[in-house]
Amino acid sequence: CLHPLVSALAAGNTAVLKPSEHAPRTAELIATLIPRHFAPETVQVVLGDGNVASALLEEGFDHIFFTGGQRVGSLVLAAAARQLTPVTLELGGKSPAIVLADADLEVTARRLAWGKGLNAGQACVAPDHLLVVPEVREPLVAAIKREFARLYGSDPLASPDLGAIVNNQRFSHLSGLLEGAAGRVLAGGQSDPARRRISPTLIAVEDPDHDPLMQEELFGPLLPLVMVANLEEALQRIRQGAKPLALYLFSRSRSAQER
Secondary structure, eight states: OHHHHHHHHHTTOOEEEOOOTTSHHHHHHHHHHHHHHSOTTTEEEOOOOHHHHHHHHTSOOSOEEEEEOHHHHHHHHHHHHHHTOOEEEEEOOOOEEEEOTTSOHHHHHHHHHHHHHGGGGOSTTSOOEEEEOGGGHHHHHHHHHHHHHHHHOSOGGGOTTOOOOSSHHHHHHHHHHHHHTTTOEEEOOOEEGGGTEEOOEEEEOSOTTTOGGGSSOOOSSEEEEEEOSSHHHHHHHHHHSOOOSOOEEEOSOHHHHHO
16 A cells, blocks of 8 residues: 555655555554544545445546456456546466576575565465476475475474465465365475464466466465476466466576566
């Protein structure tokens, strides 16, 4: 909420913030702090569920900035169209990480483990899945295992650095995906329903066209690993789906970086 607010205010605008109801404590904190620093005619905070958001969208704003998923993004865009209001959509997606044969695997594993573990993978630019060439599969898996252990210890569910899943609905969804991947877990795989915790988990995907892990943005600590023959196959697979918000390449090759 606050990052786009800075730009809106710097450009001379007033603003209304509608924090997500799925993170209620953060929403309440924003609603407490904003009035301390801004007059209500400059910035207002509105709390509530999707019905409140829908009502707000019927107002005559000059610009709407929405961060979230594609399903709600389409509703925001449709509502804005009725008012002819310009919209910026910052939508998540299945952001891939491509690992080629010439990658520095220690650096690659460290960055992937950190990026997927940060806030338990609940970040719009978190790596969603890996596209890996066969030459580096086994050493990459071993390196990621070591990084998971370095970051979260031998009992990741007890680590003070492991975040919780935002709510029970999301936990149940991610737990179902994890259960469906039984026998294909390469690292991690532990979960704790009482505290809504799932350890960062690396999972082998054998049929990426039909595996539930590959059908939608995961937004959690599950990291599927898909084998590809080369960079071109990786790019072809990425193009088959919706445009991701981010893409990560691990390769020393200048030509691969340029490609």
